[in-house]
Amino acid sequence: xxxxxxxxxxxxxxxxxxxxxxxxxxxxxxxxxxxxxxxxxxxxxxxxxxxxxxxxxxxxxxxxxxxxxxxxxxxxxxxxxxxxxxxxxxxxxxxxxxxxxxxxxxxxxxxxxxxxxxxxxxxxxxxxxxxxxxxxxxxxxxxxxxxxxxxxxxxxxxxxxxxxxxxxxxxxxxxxxxxxxxxxxxxxxxxxxxxxxxxxxxxxxxxxxxxxxxxxxxxxxxxxxxxxxxxxxxxxxxxxxxxxxxxxxxxxxxxxxxxxxxxxxxxxxxxxxxxxxxxxxxxxxxxxxxxxxxxxxxxxxxxxxxxxxxxxxxxxxxxxxxxxxxxxxxxxxxxxxxxxxxxxxxxxxxxxxxxxxxxxxxxxxxxxxxx
Ligand SMILES: [Zn+2]
Numbered sequence: 001x002x003x004x005x006x007x008x009x010x011x012x013x014x015x016x017x018x019x020x021x022x023x024x025x026x027x028x029x030x031x032x033x034x035x036x037x038x039x040x041x042x043x044x045x046x047x048x049x050x051x052x053x054x055x056x057x058x059x060x061x062x063x064x065x066x067x068x069x070x071x072x073x074x075x076x077x078x079x080x081x082x083x084x085x086x087x088x089x090x091x092x093x094x095x096x097x098x099x100x101x102x103x104x105x106x107x108x109x110x111x112x113x114x115x116x117x118x119x120x121x122x123x124x125x126x127x128x129x130x131x132x133x134x135x136x137x138x139x140x141x142x143x144x145x146x147x148x149x150x151x152x153x154x155x156x157x158x159x160x161x162x163x164x165x166x167x168x169x170x171x172x173x174x175x176x177x178x179x180x181x182x183x184x185x186x187x188x189x190x191x192x193x194x195x196x197x198x199x200x201x202x203x204x205x206x207x208x209x210x211x212x213x214x215x216x217x218x219x220x221x222x223x224x225x226x227x228x229x230x231x232x233x234x235x236x237x238x239x240x241x242x243x244x245x246x247x248x249x250x251x252x253x254x255x256x257x258x259x260x261x262x263x264x265x266x267x268x269x270x271x272x273x274x275x276x277x278x279x280x281x282x283x284x285x286x287x288x289x290x291x292x293x294x295x296x297x298x299x300x301x302x303x304x305x306x307x308x309x310x311x312x313x314x315x316x317x318x319x320x321x322x323x324x325x326x327x328x329x330x331x332x333x334x335x336x337x338x339x340x341x342x343x344x345x346x347x348x349x350x351x352x353x354x355x356x357x358x359x360x361x362x363x364x365x366x367x368x369x370x371x
Pocket of ligand 1: 007008009010013014015016024025026
């Protein structure tokens with residue numbers, strides 16, 4: 001393996017285009033490929049000769065490792081590794097605040113190693129780190145995750161610098177920061193929904209646009225389509241069979257197929273707003289699908305504002321799902337109607353309303369006990 005020495009010139013250096021130019025004061029860096037991964041690291045010197053020696057030493061270390069020899073010299077102690085790491089960071093563009101956090105994280109690592117009698121950085125194991133992590137004093141998952149990122153960065157450095165033969169954090173499981181999706185789901189109350197529809201005519205939209213917006217909103221409310229899928233509904237996707245209508249689409253976002261029956265009155269209303277466009281119901285003339293979606297989004301906002309309701313187009317989709325759940329429709333069916341790729345996603349969003357279904361089940365069970 002070859003370790004290349006090169007200059008990382010400052011943008012103000014006249015030799016900025018020549019990484020092989022040695023006689024300026026810019027930082028010298030090392031570059032090498034290991035296991036198919038390119039690594040670049042500071043040589044921690046401005047002298048080309050010193051950097052060359054370090055590169056050579058690195059090459060030797062890697063070669064010894066490949067040949068199964070022990071790395072010459074004593075293994076690196078934990079405090080030495082921490083000092084090397086922090087020095088390398090001080091040379092970079094890291095803010096003092098971030099450096100301080102690294103210092104704090106690593107002093108905790110040091111305390112852990114002292115308590116466990118770990119002297120060399122190579123003796124820190126994945127299971128040791130997992131035990132240590134369980135004792136971290138953080139309240140929030142985000143703080144945990146940031147701390148873990150700093151720990152990983154330290155061990156990555158140790159590995160790349162040849163201080164340890166393997167990176168114990170490579171297999172350290174990630175820390176999940178749970179975003180409470182359910183808390184962000186809000187459907188429209190039936191009264192709000194009625195008010196929104198009634199407001200369309202009072203917003204100053206051209207009557208033709210008003211009719212399109214109203215039909216599109218109702219389509220979302222009764223089919224569960226997202227704004228993109230609703231606005232981009234093609235004529236073929238509105239299937240009429242006698243008096244019954246359905247929308248049959250492939251979701252633009254996920255590619256999942258949706259095939260939902262819609263009320264007859266809505267099907268008729270959709271036929272009425274059709275315009276000259278050969279392919280689409282809502283997209284007119286020269287508009288691109290993307291442009292049309294943004295136009296509808298703007299018109300929607302105009303309506304929500306005029307109605308004095310803090311709304312988004314997606315709340316119409318939520319209204320569709322929640323009203324189904326409230327009516328006792330099984331969540332697996334709701335999931336299918338929404339075109340979710342798995343019912344787990346549906347449950348994550350709508351667990352709160354699925355409880356209503358649980359209550360119905362509870363009621364059914366309780367009434368079955370009655371003689
Ligand atoms: Zn330079």
